[in-house]
Amino acid sequence: MRAAGKYKVLLIIWLLQFVNYLDRINLSIAAPTMMRGLKLNPNVFGFILAAFTFGYAIAQIPGGYLADRFGARCMLIASPILWSVFTGMTGFASTLIALVAVRVLFGASEGLSNGASFKLIGDNFASHERSAANAAYLSALALGPAFIAPVAVWFLTHTGWQGMFRWLSLPGLVMALLIRWVIPKQSPTAPAYRTSLSADGPRKGLREIVRQPTSWLIFVAYLAFNVAFWAYLGWMPSYLSIARHIDLKALGVAASIPYLFGAAGMIAFGWIGSRSLYRYRCLLIAVIYICTAVSLYVTYNLASSAQSIAGLSVSAFFLYGGFGPVWSVVLDLTPENLRGAFSGFVNLGGQVGGFFAPIVVGYAVSATGSFTGGFLFMIVALFISALCFTILHTVRKGHHHKHISRELA
Template identity: 30%
Template sequence: METTHIQTQATGKRHRLLAMLFITVVITYLDRSNLSIAATAIAQDLQLDPAQMGLVFSAFGWSYALLQIPGGMLVDRTRPRLLLALVIGLWSIATIVQGFAGTFAVLLSLRVLLGALEAPAYPTLNRVVTTWFPDSERARAIASYTSGQYVGLAFLTPALVLTQQHFGWQGVFFLTGAIGVVWGLLWYAVYREPSEASGINEAELETIRAGGGLVDLSEAGNRPTRTRYTAADWRAVLGNRKLWGVYIGQIAVTSTLWFFLTWFPTYLVKYRHMDFLKVGFMAAVPFLAAFVGILGSGLLSDWMIRRGVSATVARKVPIVTGLLLSTAIVGANYVETPAMVILFMAIAFFGSGFSSITWVLVSSMAKKELLGLTGGMFNLMGNLSSICVPVVIGFIVRNSDFKPALMFMSAVGVIGALSYLFLVGKIERIR
């Protein structure tokens, strides 16, 4: 009697989902960094000095950082399909409107609005990856979609430069905003929770579930929504030494990123006197280096986990190593040729990418019913750099000397590495 063979091999739906997360991250960072491409032309047209440009660069961070907590709370209450589609569409419209800005005040206000609308984005993505991936794959998954902030800009920066050459700085905002509107509609049409997704079988759901993925988080009775947060919840998020070590380290990780998202093109054009079109292609090199860095760190970290290395070592080694490499940015102060400047910038941004698997710590350490709140606090702390770094650099370079600014950036990297070495203890979920 022949036995019927039942297909039990797990499908790979979660791996295909990564493409959607990757595209989402590319779009979020296009809308954050488009200002850096247009900055020189905007400063000339609107007659803005370096201090004013520093304020405009930082305006996104004012609302983005401060609204991370409300954004995280929203993530704990709202399904990703609706929430992400809505905020992508709204911030993309705000991006388009920036192309019509004619004064410092209007541009500043629109950047604040953009930051407010993007605030729930990363906590939502972290919530998605926590439900779709087991622990042993999570660092690679986070590295894969987070790499969109680097590789997308690496390939699209030259395209944005060419757009500005042909259609003015306004065209940069029109193009990036239109892309976002289309993607918001596609996200709503395609994305589903694991238990509702087509093309996934029970074997894959069990693989995720058995590996620590919160695959049932969205189901009635399993979703740990909050009508309010208790004092104990806030103590779990704000009173834990390990999390404070992660928060301080994240400020350092994102500081290098925000330098490249804001002042980097201006540094090359105005302070290193490079041709604008040439800058569009040379600026892509550090972004590609950061892309290699983050993919490499995700692969290394998960490989160490599979080899039986503790999560503490496997997660910390790439982060601390990357933060120390990011201090290489100061080397650009001591070279003259464009190639050497780009080399030091590429090493520093590689380090920034190598340290950027930090969201995996939120997935691994946060109380499961506080994923959104912890992610919001983590992103709030990390994005204090989006407020401080552009403003501090703007004031430092008022005397037309960029060297102290790069020394400042290097010092921040050292502080971040020390935070992980001495404040973050064993990596485990907070009970």
């Protein structure tokens, strides 16, 4: 019964994340049309893209804390109701200030659910299951954009960008009702699902946890990764349209292909992180990010549009592939009573990187008329993240040996 219950929870939060990304990625799809219609250049539009991550970032720790305090279910109902409201309001915004304001509020609304979802993973899955469980849950990050690309283009061509946002405000409201009916009021946390790395000793508060070097190491690692991730997510459709001259009708299909590869990479590396390389997840993540950087470099130097889509697809396979192992490591570093709050702390770092990434890329494109600077920015960030995870592996390995030595003594 417990196995059936935890997979039901996994399915529901997968659906929530899927709908979450339906509402999140539509701005990237609409970007070329909105920039023409509102007479905005890329560096200004970068601030609109970044407005979401600003709101998303500031809600991470409060959302996680509230999930720990009042339960994940409460936050998972409130969040989609709020983000649906602000998705619809985006369709009524007609000035730069209004768009920035509504996207900040939209981001904050979505950010309230993130820690709650990871808390449910930690509460319902054992340590060795979490890489695969997180990969299954987070595959919605790739499948959502893959699905929304052609759907958003359809709405874009038939209702305009304003109508697209208004219609896509409805699925989140449906999810709020579904969560209320399906998710139990309290998610049981059995002793078998305690973290294997930080359960020793007395229960600690968030302040004590974030003072540990490993907490800041993974904070910086996830920040650097999200520089690449959000630059890719925010500017990839525009890159295909502006630099590779793919027209709007073809853009919906072209922009969806890399995300399908991203979902495949997420499932593949999530499974590996829960099986053969469970004890080497940090090194696995480092190798994945190095492969992503190399793929992006090769992609930018390819000649044709078809080759570029193929290169972006390979890049997405690795870019998304690290999500499952990364969040299983985060949950292993987290005490049971702080799963929501500490997940929010790590994701705060990610969103700091995500906030600056589209702004920097937008300025680089406007200043140079080329995406070269944007690609180099992503590549450097990925190497920094890979280095952090390599160091984290060494630190954790040293702590493990010290723990064994104390037991033998």
